[in-house]
Amino acid sequence: MNGSVRVGRVVGVPLRMHWSVPLLVGLFAYGLGRQGLPVWTPGRSDAVYALAGVVGAALLMGSLLLHETAHAAVALRKKISVEDVTLWALGGTTRMGRPQSAAAAFAVAVSGPLTSLVIGGIALGAGFGLHGLSGWAVPSVVLAWLGWANLFLGVFNLLPAVPLDGGRVVQAVLWWRTGDRDRADLAASRGGQIMGLLLVAAGWISVLRGAPGGLWIVFVGLFIMVVAGAERRRAALHTSLRGVRVSEAMSSPVTTGADWLTVQRFIDEVAVHSRHSALPLVDFDGRPSGVVQLRRLASVPAASRESLRVREVAIPLSQCAVAAPDEPLSTALDRISLRTGARILVVEDGRLVGIATGKDVSRLMQRSTLSGKDTR
Incomplete structure (x- = not known):
């Protein structure tokens, strides 16, 4: 991805970070430290809120990395080549070759959301467990926030819209049912375009009702529409080139x-x-x-x-x-x-x-x- 730099390796695969990641960490840290924690656990100092916000944001980025690492690890286990893993403003992306079977495609697709759901459940459980202990109010709230964020990430990624993981699941299921990979890709990418359009519409309605956060939904919807459209064109090309050497x-x-x-x-x-x-x-x-x-x-x-x-x-x-x-x-x-x-x-x-x-x-x-x- 343009604008990203290599920062290390995960499961033997190059790890890259986009310039937007520090901005995302700062946004999460500010939201948690200045808006969330003072309301949920009042009476602490600004330094405590700031530190807790940074820790929470870093933990969230770590969980995003684990989400993408799960995709890469399962892909490698299924003998699929993986080029790199990149973290960016909308979470992360794992560039890999095309799976050679519907079962492999399904396993790779569900691995990320399942990882997020597991992390979310563990973090939420730990947060509730610490809630009753004296002096652990701030850590418990941070863990609960992290848990809910990962549960949301897991559920949102299961929406049936390419390029989200849910769209990949739909592709794999249709491929398995029809035996025609290109037909499955066309159907899933068409669904992604429709879902992206619905998200754009929902985002604009939110903005018109006075919720500026709707712009983020609009941006996500546009991203889904663009990527789904590109995948639809690629699927159409694959269909037209079938049998060509x-x-x-x-x-x-x-x-x-x-x-x-x-x-x-x-x-x-x-x-x-x-x-x-x-x-x-x-x-x-x-x-x-x-x-x-x-x-x-x-x-x-x-x-x-x-x-x-x-x-x-x-x-x-x-x-x-x-x-x-x-x-x-x-x-x-x-x-x-x-x-x-x-x-x-x-x-x-x-x-x-x-x-x-x-x-x-x-x-x-x-x-x-x-x-x-x-x-x-």
Whole structure:
């Protein structure tokens, strides 16, 4: 996610934090320390309220992290690749590959809300248990607040709206019932758009009635609508590309460059003669080793271009989307991410035989439309 930085690892997966997280912690800490605790446990000092607010907000972010960690852990257990876990203003997101079965999709989807519900139950129980003890009023209220927040998080995430976990549950159930993954994705994403629209309407009604917090509901609803719309378009694309192989969309032959060349020599001999914004690299044996972007070459200081090898500024093959010519195109497209770039290197027997980009896929679809044939 843009605007996020890596801060560590959880269950072996990179953990990233968006710049909005500190703002979210501050908002929760202020709300709990200045508005909640003084009403629920009056008579304490401002320092006690402030400290309790910060602790409560930190515990809530920790529970959000456990929610996302549960998704990542179950995905890894189900042999699903996980790219990273990111905390941000709306909670968190776990980027992962597509599950290969409805059962795996269901397990990954429910793991997060179940974790939140369990945390909520434990925190609420602990808060009620401490309530009667002398001197524990503030900790008991913080734990109760944390419990209710996690119960709300768990229930809200179970709403049947993609990209919420409940929408993923609906996808998995429909996939299991129909046996058609793309059809299930289309139905679930359509439901997400409807739910998002309802949330936007409810938020605006709240605002018009004098509740400024309704703007947050509007924002959440818009987010759900946008993501659900994107997933619907992706599901429609997968449906239209069913049965299409990577070889039908790829461009070949491919302009490549030697990865052992210096940056300056690569620019002079290869880059300036190319019409592409990114070029695949090959090693001494003619095997693909990565992709270099022209904007990355342009960012290399002139003083370093004669000594730096082009492979040192390239995206290594391990971080590229790679597919075989006879592989389903829809499966290969799932490997594209912000890290890989919008291109697929087509490799056969260790040799680069083609490349497929978004333009290639669009061209394939246009040819199919002009000929009056279904891509399937």
